Amino acid sequence: MSQHEEQHTQHSIGYGRYILIWLGLLAFTGITVTLAGIDLGRWVIITSLVIASIKSILVLNVFMHLKFEDKMFKIFVLVAVATLVIFISLTFFDYAFY
Amino acid sequence: MTSNVPAIEPDYLHAQTNRKGIGAWIFSTDHKRIGILYMVSMLVFFMTAVVLGVLMRLEMLTPGKTIMQPQTYNTFFTLHGIMMIFLFIIPGLPAVFGNFLLPLMIGAKDVFFPRLNLLSWWLFITGGLLALVSLFLPGGPADTGWTFYVPYSIRTTTNVIPALFAAFILGFSSILTGLNFITTIHRMRAPGMTWFKMPLFTWALYSTAWIQILATPVIGITLLLVVVERLFGVGIFDPNLGGDPVLYQHLFWIYSHPAVYIMILPGLGVVSEILPVFARRTIFGYKVIAYSSLAIAFIGSLVWAHHMFTVGMSNTGMFIFSLLTFLVSIPSAIKVFNWIATLYKGSIKIEVPFLFVLSFIFQFSIGGLTGLMLGVLAVNIHVQDTYFVVGHFHYVMFGGTGFGLMAAMHFWFPKMFGKMFKKTPAIIGWLLMTIGFNTLYFPMFILGYLGMPRRYYDYLPQYQSYHIVSTVGSWILFIGILVIFINLLISLKKGMKASANPWGGKTLEWTVASPPPVENFHEIPVVEKGPYDYSEYEIKPELIK
Amino acid sequence: MTTAATTHTHRDDVGSRMGMWLFLFTELILFGGLFIIYAVYRFKFPEQFSLAARELDTLIGTVNTIILLTSSLTVALSITAIQQGKKHLSMMLIGMTIIFALAFLVNKYFEWSHKISIGIYPQSPELLNKPPGEILYFGLYYVMTGLHALHVIIGMVVLLFSMVFIASGKINQQSYVKLEAGGLYWHLVDIIWIFLFPLFYLIS
Numbered sequence A: 001m002s003q004h005e006e007q008h009t010q011h012s013i014g015y016g017r018y019i020l021i022w023l024g025l026l027a028f029t030g031i032t033v034t035l036a037g038i039d040l041g042r043w044v045i046i047t048s049l050v051i052a053s054i055k056s057i058l059v060l061n062v063f064m065h066l067k068f069e070d071k072m073f074k075i076f077v078l079v080a081v082a083t084l085v086i087f088i089s090l091t092f093f094d095y096a097f098y
Numbered sequence B: 001m002t003s004n005v006p007a008i009e010p011d012y013l014h015a016q017t018n019r020k021g022i023g024a025w026i027f028s029t030d031h032k033r034i035g036i037l038y039m040v041s042m043l044v045f046f047m048t049a050v051v052l053g054v055l056m057r058l059e060m061l062t063p064g065k066t067i068m069q070p071q072t073y074n075t076f077f078t079l080h081g082i083m084m085i086f087l088f089i090i091p092g093l094p095a096v097f098g099n100f101l102l103p104l105m106i107g108a109k110d111v112f113f114p115r116l117n118l119l120s121w122w123l124f125i126t127g128g129l130l131a132l133v134s135l136f137l138p139g140g141p142a143d144t145g146w147t148f149y150v151p152y153s154i155r156t157t158t159n160v161i162p163a164l165f166a167a168f169i170l171g172f173s174s175i176l177t178g179l180n181f182i183t184t185i186h187r188m189r190a191p192g193m194t195w196f197k198m199p200l201f202t203w204a205l206y207s208t209a210w211i212q213i214l215a216t217p218v219i220g221i222t223l224l225l226v227v228v229e230r231l232f233g234v235g236i237f238d239p240n241l242g243g244d245p246v247l248y249q250h251l252f253w254i255y256s257h258p259a260v261y262i263m264i265l266p267g268l269g270v271v272s273e274i275l276p277v278f279a280r281r282t283i284f285g286y287k288v289i290a291y292s293s294l295a296i297a298f299i300g301s302l303v304w305a306h307h308m309f310t311v312g313m314s315n316t317g318m319f320i321f322s323l324l325t326f327l328v329s330i331p332s333a334i335k336v337f338n339w340i341a342t343l344y345k346g347s348i349k350i351e352v353p354f355l356f357v358l359s360f361i362f363q364f365s366i367g368g369l370t371g372l373m374l375g376v377l378a379v380n381i382h383v384q385d386t387y388f389v390v391g392h393f394h395y396v397m398f399g400g401t402g403f404g405l406m407a408a409m410h411f412w413f414p415k416m417f418g419k420m421f422k423k424t425p426a427i428i429g430w431l432l433m434t435i436g437f438n439t440l441y442f443p444m445f446i447l448g449y450l451g452m453p454r455r456y457y458d459y460l461p462q463y464q465s466y467h468i469v470s471t472v473g474s475w476i477l478f479i480g481i482l483v484i485f486i487n488l489l490i491s492l493k494k495g496m497k498a499s500a501n502p503w504g505g506k507t508l509e510w511t512v513a514s515p516p517p518v519e520n521f522h523e524i525p526v527v528e529k530g531p532y533d534y535s536e537y538e539i540k541p542e543l544i545k
Numbered sequence C: 001m002t003t004a005a006t007t008h009t010h011r012d013d014v015g016s017r018m019g020m021w022l023f024l025f026t027e028l029i030l031f032g033g034l035f036i037i038y039a040v041y042r043f044k045f046p047e048q049f050s051l052a053a054r055e056l057d058t059l060i061g062t063v064n065t066i067i068l069l070t071s072s073l074t075v076a077l078s079i080t081a082i083q084q085g086k087k088h089l090s091m092m093l094i095g096m097t098i099i100f101a102l103a104f105l106v107n108k109y110f111e112w113s114h115k116i117s118i119g120i121y122p123q124s125p126e127l128l129n130k131p132p133g134e135i136l137y138f139g140l141y142y143v144m145t146g147l148h149a150l151h152v153i154i155g156m157v158v159l160l161f162s163m164v165f166i167a168s169g170k171i172n173q174q175s176y177v178k179l180e181a182g183g184l185y186w187h188l189v190d191i192i193w194i195f196l197f198p199l200f201y202l203i204s
């Protein structure tokens, strides 16, 4: 019985690229901590969340190889994240309108 | 695959394995054996919960104490609810028939993660046993209702923690099943089986699996939080610590409302599977039914707060959730219309599974329409937490999914065990069940409308006549269930041998022997036609055999 | 698959990874439930939340963030190493990840014990005297970072197993999807922290 070679996708990423992304992540951490130090009022939460999302996208795409996966995987991730967003926003239909 | 296959392959029931006795079952990774394992364990829990239900109905025969104390009644409806929901109806169709049929229907040899599949059964059993054990621990069984609403669930001295853990473990089991099914459907369909050549039951399983994955964790964490709150006094939901009990209800229903679609979607799938076979007609509007499953799964995840119209939500919230509730009825109604259209001009053959399907359609419609009434804000305020609600959800879950399960049980019984069941007792059982069911639950709508609240062991004398009718219904129903099961059990031993395709089905599971061989398919089939191709009957409506 | 009933003769790594991703979604939503609670309570008590957040040490939080990010890097690198057949390098990188994880937990331990020593823990008289928003903040703080720490521990065990599998040759240059799955899990733990960090430490 011969091994099917059908699905052994190789998408090796070089060490250099990973280290670059890591440096980027550290930089964003620095930025978000510094920004939080300045008094931005209600913008703090928004900037922090935006930066956290950027960091997650980096991790997802490169560290987790999402970029190189099947299109279906990307749809899955979108569905999962959208679900969470919808849960939170619908809950706020109750809390935000008193 | 290999050239050394024996001429007559052993079927999965009799195959030799390296373990003996019961070990060959409870450690088997064969999806078919796991399906049967689920079936046996699930039916045990079901019968226990049915007995609890019948006893509760007996208590309601007369006002005041009939046979039990108020606290006993509280623990009974709690356990009845927990068992029926988490141990019977959620695993019911997906875990039993999904496991057994999914690989057969898509032309695969097993599910994608067979060992994970076995693990999920073990989790199921662990959760089930934990729920049972909580009965006998000091402190007494939980009395919170299956909804575990805070703050009462934080304060009561009964064994809430084991019950919560049980529900948590069962949720985990359900997640693993869903994960397995999605991967299987994506990766293991036989060559030629495109998405739109998949049987509709598989579509239903697929949609269900997504809800299992994306909604179950919410209840997992919510129940854990209640545990943590009880154990360590961490402030999350407890109003004494500033918490918001209504938030608990939101989280609970974020899962538990989609969960009712975990319950009903596979039932709808079973109906879509059985109808074309006995109408000898291609299902009407295949794609629409497939898409409506996805639509139900999606919209069904957005309507949870219609369980909470009386807790003091914001008006905007009430309005939005009421609107969404109306929307979800559209894809469900589409399915019903498609089924009726399938029957039109069909060459209908009356068989037991078909009779159950007819009851299903009738009862599911009543359940669905009363659900719409409950979605109307003004009506909801009036009947919230009354017997109207009890009637509604029994109509959907029992009259719908429960009867769907009975239909499935009779439809695939020959495939599972290689035996035919006796027809006459089955028809008698069906008749008793249908009559009993409607006698039991229809009066509840009237009771609820008149103001009879749910979860009370007592009532005002003016309600008694309806309660009597309802209790008598529970006896008829109970006898019907017994007749059905005893008939199936006897047929297991004494039934006539079933052929590979006794009903004339067109999906792939009917192309293999009954019961199927261990490996399902000798050679993975190549699929060319859609699943319900009955074009030959359009010329010659004479039935075979 | 060694059981009698199933004999898989070909393997499908994409499918295995798909299963892992689906599992990660459930983890995401598990924490998602907590994020919903956080969002609602923060919305109700914005001032009290930011007051309570002052008690947290941003420095420790930042250090832990850096530790976790770096541990994510080493896991990612270990996969490249195994793809190139460098077994020892791969094992070393995983070993480093586990050490980072330990460092993270040690930090967490000191952070928690400091909180407890100044009397901030569930049901402490100190905490019960505070306004409700702060009680809820610390309730969430303990539950969310605690659950996250639990995931760190699970991740460590998973990675430890991967290391053993590499040593025994079960994970090798041709077949490393198990390591990929472990890595995916670890990255998710990282992502969760990426959100926990600003939500708890940076809102004062």
Ligand code: HEM
Pocket (backbone or CB within 6 Å): B050, B053, B054, B056, B057, B077, B078, B080, B081, B082, B084, B085, B088, B089, B144, B145, B146, B147, B390, B394, B397, B398, B402, B453, B454, B455, B456, B474, B477, B478
């Ligand atoms: C012979 C069958 C059954 C009988 C006699 C029965 C009877 C009852 C009764 C008397 C109650 C309590 C009503 C109250 O006082 O509020 C109840 C509640 C309930 N039943 Fe059933 N039932 C049966 C089958 C089922 C099935 C098949 C399901 C689900 C699939 C189910 C799910 C529930 C649930 C979720 C509750 C609510 C429990 C609670 O309030 O926490 N029942 N049932």
